[in-house]
Amino acid sequence: xxxxxxxxxxxxxxxxxxxxxxxxxxxxxxxxxxxxxxxxxxxxxxxxxxxxxxxxxxxxxxxxxxxxxxxxxxxxxxxxxxxxxxxxxxxxxxxxxxxxxxxxxxxxxxxxxxxxxxxxxxxxxxxxxxxxxxxxxxxxxxxxxxxxxxxxxxxxxxxxxxxxxxxxxxxxxxxxxxxxxxxxxxxxxxxxxxxxxxxxxxxxxxxxxxxxxxxxxxxxxxxxxxxxxxxxxxxxxxxxxxxxxxxxxxxxxxxxxxxxxxxxxxxxxxxxxxxxxxxxxxxxxxxxx
DNA sequence: TACCAGGGGTAAG
DNA sequence: CTTACCCATGGT
Numbered sequence: 541x542x543x544x545x546x547x548x549x550x551x552x553x554x555x556x557x558x559x560x561x562x563x564x565x566x567x568x569x570x571x572x573x574x575x576x577x578x579x580x581x582x583x584x585x586x587x588x589x590x591x592x593x594x595x596x597x598x599x600x601x602x603x604x605x606x607x608x609x610x611x612x613x614x615x616x617x618x619x620x621x622x623x624x625x626x627x628x629x630x631x632x633x634x635x636x637x638x639x640x641x642x643x644x645x646x647x648x649x650x651x652x653x654x655x656x657x658x659x660x661x662x663x664x665x666x667x668x669x670x671x672x673x674x675x676x677x678x679x680x681x682x683x684x685x686x687x688x689x690x691x692x693x694x695x696x697x698x699x700x701x702x703x704x705x706x707x708x709x710x711x712x713x714x715x716x717x718x719x720x721x722x723x724x725x726x727x728x729x730x731x732x733x734x735x736x737x738x739x740x741x742x743x744x745x746x747x748x749x750x751x752x753x754x755x756x757x758x759x760x761x762x763x764x765x766x767x768x769x770x771x772x773x774x775x776x777x778x779x780x781x782x783x784x785x786x787x788x789x790x791x792x793x794x795x796x797x798x799x800x801x802x803x804x805x806x807x808x809x810x811x812x813x814x815x816x817x818x819x820x821x822x823x824x825x826x827x828x829x
Numbered sequence: 830t831a832c833c834a835g836g837g838g839t840a841a842g
Numbered sequence: 843c844t845t846a847c848c849c850a851t852g853g854t
Contacts, residue, residue, distance in 0.1 A: 652850095654849095654850085655849070655850035655851060656835070656836080656837090656848080656849040656850055656851080657836090657837075657838080657848095657849075657850095658837085658838060658839075658848080658849085660837095660838065660839090661836090661837055661838055661839095664837090664838090665837095708836080708837065709836095710835060710836045710837075711834080711835050711836080711851090711852095712835095712851095715851085749851095749852085750850090750851065750852080751850095751851085752850060752851050752852085753850090753851095754850060754851090755850070755851080773849085773850085774848080774849065774850090
């Protein structure tokens with residue numbers, strides 16, 4: 541079915557570092573696994589996305605998952621009309637990004653894995669975890685293809701350190717097992733944590749061995765949809781240092797700080813990529829000479 | 830407080 | 843090809 545929606549760009553969302561199981565199949569064509577379901581999406585126009593499900597499934601799951609009821613246009617317009625040149629550029633560049641409402645346990649484990657890793661490495665680990673411990677899903681498109689759901693807490697709690705090391709999670713093996721056990725055994729109640737305030741959820745998450753400030757904030761933002769949270773990773777830290785000389789006024793964007801952080805992150809990373817491509821091309825030219 | 834292990838991916842040499 | 847660098851957390 542076709543979704544006509546402003547500020548909804550599937551390429552930007554897939555490349556914004558918030559999700560690890562959205563993969564490019566072709567130009568403007570992506571796959572996604574969530575809620576134990578396989579989905580394909582095609583960007584048909586600036587405000588037009590084709591989505592491979594019926595209206596019932598869309599209303600039940602994906603409308604909420606893609607946060608399509610929230611008005612991003614108002615925030616974008618505010619930033620575009622604002623006096624901050626970096627944020628004006630960042631908002632214009634990433635205006636199709638939305639903060640997905642991803643599943644809590646998947647976010648918890650994914651962001652534990654994410655520490656000290658780049659995005660391709662995180663994706664490889666997450667995919668390996670799903671393949672080894674997750675429930676198989678039969679594709680609705682091609683009945684010979686099997687996809688794997690993200691493991692449940694009890695599925696993952698059965699993993700051994702040795703098995704996890706083979707999946708290249710490194711020293712995070714123990715963090716993963718203990719986190720999965722905490723959820724499976726109820727020390728960390730998934731139903732409760734959804735009803736907590738940001739601060740309560742943050743404190744509860746930090747009780748888990750291997751979850752520090754940055755990872756806890758990412759889980760709050762992406763797994764519990766506390767969009768006022770502003771996780772600071774090295775990219776954001778660099779922006780706060782170099783662009784703002786550590787005088788960025790977060791209070792101006794209170795309530796939407798997590799979205800603003802996404803625009804900053806996505807803009808900065810792509811600036812860097814463009815610079816790398818440029819230097820790579822220049823390098824090739826000089827080699828030819 | 831400051832520093833470092835840790836390991837896979839990527840950029841640079 | 844090899845080497846250097848990156849990075850969030852917990853431990854010293």
